[in-house]
Amino acid sequence: MNIDEQISLFDNNSDTAMYKHKLILEKIQNELINFGLTKSQARVFIYLGKYGSKTASAIAKALQLPRTETYHLVNSLQNMGLVVAELSHPTQYTAMEMNNAISTLVKQEQERIDVLANKEASLSEMWNEIPFFAVETDESKSEKMQLLHGAGPITNKIKEMVNSSTDDFRIYGSVSDLLRLYHSDVFDWICESPANLQMIVSPLINTPEFLSEMHSGKIRAIPSNSDNKCFIVNDRKEVLIFMRNATHPTRQVFAWWSDSETLVDMMNSLFELSWDKGESLY
Incomplete structure (x- = not known):
């Protein structure tokens, strides 16, 4: 050739x-x-x-x-x-x-992760030896935001949200979005938390098996003519909005997290309106 x-x-x-x-x-x-x-x-x-x-x-x-x-x-x-x-x-x-090449790359990455994990305790110990120099003020709490790129950082942020949840954990997304969360063990984390899970699926044509196994009172469906979006509201105090979710043409996901009171209230209101209009799966 x-x-x-x-x-x-x-x-x-x-x-x-x-x-x-x-x-x-x-x-x-x-x-x-x-x-x-x-x-x-x-x-x-x-x-x-x-x-x-x-x-x-x-x-x-x-x-x-x-x-x-x-x-x-x-x-x-x-x-x-x-x-x-x-x-x-x-x-x-x-x-x-x-x-063999993929196996080699996976082993190398696992070894790198193991090395980093072994440093966690020593780094935390050294960090805690240094005093905190920031001056406390009476100013109101500032609102925060964070851009998250890739499945790993986004999954870690969702886990943080679940761990801090004490009231309502609300998820709005497509079947593909919820399936991705399911395979990331997000629903297992929620089951172990005191949070009350509510989910809206949009659009929904066929009900996948993993959804049929959940309590029907926790899920509602929106007709298939709705636009695709995905977001999570935790305890009305923080929101995670997927800018590129599982339905986006590119595989790489991209999300935006914030504890902005205005934004959280807006997305929570959208969820509640959609919940009222939604239908039970079965």
Whole structure:
């Protein structure tokens, strides 16, 4: 296979037979980036994985990369354990099988998390040794807001909200939104808290199994012609609004948290109005 054919796997047009492969490769590339690889590292790994062992010079030509950068990329992939160098002249580089590569990346990330977790106690202890220098005033409590990008930070914020909840925990969202919360164990956390759960599902065409298992008095449905939105109101004191939720074209979620009294009251009123108009699931 010549170099032009190799390049086409990444850069072909929509009217070619290879286009469907390009779309799949873009998804794989994005997933590898989520595992910590750069875009160029992901392309090199994919190229080696699908075209077999290659020299750094061949990689540079096929992917149209500077040669010096290519050497840096293959060396970094070797350090990650994703690429091996063959004892030949010139040196040939070979990618690991995808399942082994993912397993390696997961183990490395878990090791990094374990190291950070072991530092938690010592960092907290050192932090508490330093006195608090802020001067207390009689000023009114300032309202706060926080932008949250990605499933991890958003899930952690929801857990904080659940842990502080003592009255009502209200969720408005689509089936996809609630399914994402379900798989993140949010409903398990709520069951262990004193909060009274109320949920509005919009739109609702078919009732998924996980919703049918919940108490019918906690859930109401809005007709399918309603616009899709997702937000959470906790104890009428804080609100989490998804700017990009599970129905958004992009996979990455984005949310906005605030304890603004005006905003919380507005979103809580919207929930109550929707609750009054909603219908019981069964």
